[in-house]
Amino acid sequence: MKSCLKLVVFDCDGVLFDSKLANKEYYNFILKEAGRPPLTQEELEFVHMHSLPECLDYLFRDYPALRERAKEVAGSTPYENFFDYMIVEEGLEDFLSWAHTQFFLALCTNRTTSTVPLLKHFNLLNYFHLIRTALDFPKSDPRALKSILEYFKINPKEALYIGDSIIDERLALSCSVPLISYKNPYLKALKVVFHYRELKAFLVKNYIFGDGSLSL
Numbered sequence: 001m002k003s004c005l006k007l008v009v010f011d012c013d014g015v016l017f018d019s020k021l022a023n024k025e026y027y028n029f030i031l032k033e034a035g036r037p038p039l040t041q042e043e044l045e046f047v048h049m050h051s052l053p054e055c056l057d058y059l060f061r062d063y064p065a066l067r068e069r070a071k072e073v074a075g076s077t078p079y080e081n082f083f084d085y086m087i088v089e090e091g092l093e094d095f096l097s098w099a100h101t102q103f104f105l106a107l108c109t110n111r112t113t114s115t116v117p118l119l120k121h122f123n124l125l126n127y128f129h130l131i132r133t134a135l136d137f138p139k140s141d142p143r144a145l146k147s148i149l150e151y152f153k154i155n156p157k158e159a160l161y162i163g164d165s166i167i168d169e170r171l172a173l174s175c176s177v178p179l180i181s182y183k184n185p186y187l188k189a190l191k192v193v194f195h196y197r198e199l200k201a202f203l204v205k206n207y208i209f210g211d212g213s214l215s216l
Contacts, residue, residue: 003207004158004208005203006104008103009107009145009162009177010105011163013109013111014183015163016088016107017118019086021085027039027044030070031059034060034069052111054138056070056071088122090196099127100128106151108148109133109139110138112133112134129152132147139167140167144171157178159178160178161177163180163182163187164181164182169181182194
């Protein structure tokens with residue numbers, strides 16, 4: 001029997017975009033200007049999943065004297081300068097064009113002020129009915145996802161969360177929302193998908209949605 005699906009919530013980095021190179025360039029710029037060495041591989045993995053304040057605290061944990069300078073650099077360096085390093089995931093636009101008339105779409109990201117400019121830059125903003133960033137709640141806080149469910153007045157079992165990291169896994173679990181893992185077979189997920197065609201086929205096969213009357 002097919003389940004009812006009313007809401008799909010997306011992570012941003014690693015799900016909508018391949019942004020690892022952009023994050024590497026952005027944070028290495030901050031590190032260079034603040035006076036510490038480039039990212040290690042472990043640090044790169046961390047900054048790919050966490051919010052800017054969390055990242056700066058982590059990156060300068062051993063360089064406390066440089067932390068204020070790093071915050072100044074981050075505050076004066078628009079992430080927009082690094083958008084050219086971002087790559088939209090293949091098949092995303094076709095999927096969103098179909099999906100945003102079938103069920104509600106929301107974004108839940110650890111990005112902050114760069115979120116809306118990023119979506120505008122790639123002409124994706126209008127596909128989303130709601131956006132939650134780390135300016136609202138970081139994804140380490142269950143309210144990041146709970147507030148989205150409350151906004152749409154939707155039961156967790158009528159939603160899906162699309163994520164690619166252990167942070168996403170923990171968030172979905174904390175809110176009892178089923179997780180679809182994007183390109184990460186190591187997460188505890190309802191399904192692992194590697195392309196948006198695969199995600200669409202899975203939803204069509206397993207869910208009821210799309211009566212053409214989306215309304216709050």
